[in-house]
Amino acid sequence: MDEPKVTGTKPKMSWTRKILLILGFLSTLAVIALIAVAVTQNKPLPKNIKYGIVLDAGSSHTNLYVYEWPAEKENDTGVVQQVEVCKVEGPGISGYSHATEKAGPSLAQCLRQAEEVIPSQQHQETPVYLGATAGMRLLSLQNKSAADKVLSSVEKTLRSAPFNFQGARIISGQEEGAYGWITINYLLGNFKQSGWTKLLHSLKSISETSGALDLGGASTQITFVPNELSSESPENLLYFRLYGKDYIVYTHSFLCYGKDQALQQKLAKDVQIMENSNLLDPCFHQGYQRTINISDLFKNPCTSAKKKQFPFSQLHIEGKGDYQECRRNIQKLFNKTNCPYSSCSFNGIYLPPLQGDFGAFSAFYFVMNFLNLTSDQSPISLDKVTSAIESFCAQPWHEVKSAYHHIKEKYLSEYCFSGVYILSLLENGYEFTEKNWQRIHFLGKIGSSDAGWTLGYMLNLTNMIPAEEPAVPPLSHGSYVGLMVLCCLVLVSVVLFAWLLFHKPKCLQKGIV
Ligand SMILES: Nc1ccn([C@@H]2O[C@H](COP(=O)(O)OP(=O)(O)OP(=O)(O)O)[C@@H](O)[C@H]2O)c(=O)n1
Numbered sequence: 316m317d318e319p320k321v322t323g324t325k326p327k328m329s330w331t332r333k334i335l336l337i338l339g340f341l342s343t344l345a346v347i348a349l350i351a352v353a354v355t356q357n358k359p360l361p362k363n364i365k366y367g368i369v370l371d372a373g374s375s376h377t378n379l380y381v382y383e384w385p386a387e388k389e390n391d392t393g394v395v396q397q398v399e400v401c402k403v404e405g406p407g408i409s410g411y412s413h414a415t416e417k418a419g420p421s422l423a424q425c426l427r428q429a430e431e432v433i434p435s436q437q438h439q440e441t442p443v444y445l446g447a448t449a450g451m452r453l454l455s456l457q458n459k460s461a462a463d464k465v466l467s468s469v470e471k472t473l474r475s476a477p478f479n480f481q482g483a484r485i486i487s488g489q490e491e492g493a494y495g496w497i498t499i500n501y502l503l504g505n506f507k508q509s510g511w512t513k514l515l516h517s518l519k520s521i522s523e524t525s526g527a528l529d530l531g532g533a534s535t536q537i538t539f540v541p542n543e544l545s546s547e548s549p550e551n552l553l554y555f556r557l558y559g560k561d562y563i564v565y566t567h568s569f570l571c572y573g574k575d576q577a578l579q580q581k582l583a584k585d586v587q588i589m590e591n592s593n594l595l596d597p598c599f600h601q602g603y604q605r606t607i608n609i610s611d612l613f614k615n616p617c618t619s620a621k622k623k624q625f626p627f628s629q630l631h632i633e634g635k636g637d638y639q640e641c642r643r644n645i646q647k648l649f650n651k652t653n654c655p656y657s658s659c660s661f662n663g664i665y666l667p668p669l670q671g672d673f674g675a676f677s678a679f680y681f682v683m684n685f686l687n688l689t690s691d692q693s694p695i696s697l698d699k700v701t702s703a704i705e706s707f708c709a710q711p712w713h714e715v716k717s718a719y720h721h722i723k724e725k726y727l728s729e730y731c732f733s734g735v736y737i738l739s740l741l742e743n744g745y746e747f748t749e750k751n752w753q754r755i756h757f758l759g760k761i762g763s764s765d766a767g768w769t770l771g772y773m774l775n776l777t778n779m780i781p782a783e784e785p786a787v788p789p790l791s792h793g794s795y796v797g798l799m800v801l802c803c804l805v806l807v808s809v810v811l812f813a814w815l816l817f818h819k820p821k822c823l824q825k826g827i828v
């Protein structure tokens with residue numbers, strides 16, 4: 316007789332089932348461990364911020380900029396951003412030629428503001444640079460010793476601030492053009508070329524960088540990468556190697572063609588043919604009046620060649636508001652008669668054919684923005700821009716004044732002249748046409764940073780733009796964690812699937828499901 320089977324005891328677990336269970340448990344543990352490691356190990360370190368200060372000592376005024384960037388990303392492109400701008404009260408430093416010792420102290424208020432923005436434990440390591448532009452170039456031509464005294468005065472003040480003083484100097488027009496070009500292309504992310512953008516650029520040979528147009532009070536710069544190479548005027552070419560790519564850049568700075576000096580030049584020309592001290596000026600609004608001293612008009616190197624004896628000591632300007640006549644008047648500032656190269660802008664200066672998009676900033680932006688002509692969303696044709704400026708100039712001064720009572724009279728009274736000057740410089744000077752006008756983008760800021768030469772200057776002096784492309788990990792932190800999670804999920808599914816295959820649970824057996 317067979318012994319009755321013992322009922323009520325659990326059936327023994329098979330070996331395969333046990334192994335699969337252990338495997339499942341271990342892979343779950345592994346998944347948790349991998350995710351934990353991925354998240355903690357590769358977590359970005361707490362931000363270590365660095366700061367830098369640049370003072371833009373322009374002809375009309377000085378601006379102090381504070382920049383910040385994460386220390387560990389110093390060599391990446393597009394990581395430096397402006398966190399503060401302080402407008403120095405009073406004139407530009409070249410305006411202190413008769414009281415040179417006051418140039419430095421004028422900067423004190425903005426330096427104190429920078430002290431508040433930058434944490435005090437980082438003051439000592441924060442570099443401070445001052446670059447002076449066309450106003451000081453002119454002063455240095457006119458009175459070298461006054462220019463040196465102004466620079467000594469600003470150096471003394473900057474050294475007495477708690478920052479790391481790195482120099483105060485007059486930068487050349489070439490540097491001003493080049494650093495403006497570097498700034499906008501850095502901020503627009505045009506140097507960043509990895510993956511798809513790189514492939515796209517090499518396939519379509521699209522213009523990779525944007526040209527830069529800077530209009531100041533005393534000088535103006537044009538900088539861009541020309542299409543074809545020409546060695547006609549080597550002094551206008553610059554060679555850069557940035558992030559592993561070579562750039563040959565054309566640049567020229569026209570001293571005396573900033574908008575304030577252009578007005579002085581125009582008036583100095585007008586005075587030559589006047590019989591009395593009254594000038595009916597088409598570039599100012601009807602009803603506007605201004606009186607200037609003849610001696611002030613011929614004081615600087617932009618006009619001094621036209622100095623002569625006049626039977627009057629003051630010039631009484633009365634506005635006429637006539638666009639066409641103003642345009643003809645201004646056009647005479649651009650001498651197009653003699654060009655020793657294959658192509659020129661004006662005054663016999665080489666200009667290769669215009670190429671690509673242009674970012675136009677400083678006074679190009681201030682003026683066009685005031686005139687409501689900067690929209691990039693619905694681009695405005697050159698024709699429309701011309702008629703908008705024409706009708707603005709035709710408005711009588713009392714109307715303009717009451718419509719824009721919140722704007723400084725010095726600025727407001729000159730927007731008509733400036734608008735016409737900008738059109739003339741771009742159309743007659745550089746020969747922009749209706750067709751490529753749309754490629755000019757008027758920009759004040761890019762992100763939080765002002766468009767101008769200062770950022771490019773600091774990036775260069777702190778060696779923050781490497782010649783070669785920095786080695787970057789193939790995956791970002793986010794993609795790395797994502798990939799880890801995906802791999803783990805696949806692993807778990809495989810184990811689960813294997814378990815189902817080897818040990819069909821009852822619910823999956825035929826007939827039940
Ligand atoms: N809202 C503003 C601000 C400035 N301006 C004018 O714009 C001109 C140029 O300003 P800027 O680019 O700051 O020139 P600077 O840097 O001072 O001059 P430069 O670069 O030639 O040294 C000046 O005539 C200034 O009066 C203006 O019309 N409207």
Ligand SMILES: [Ca+2]
Binds near residue numbers: 373530531532677
């Ligand atoms: Ca400037």
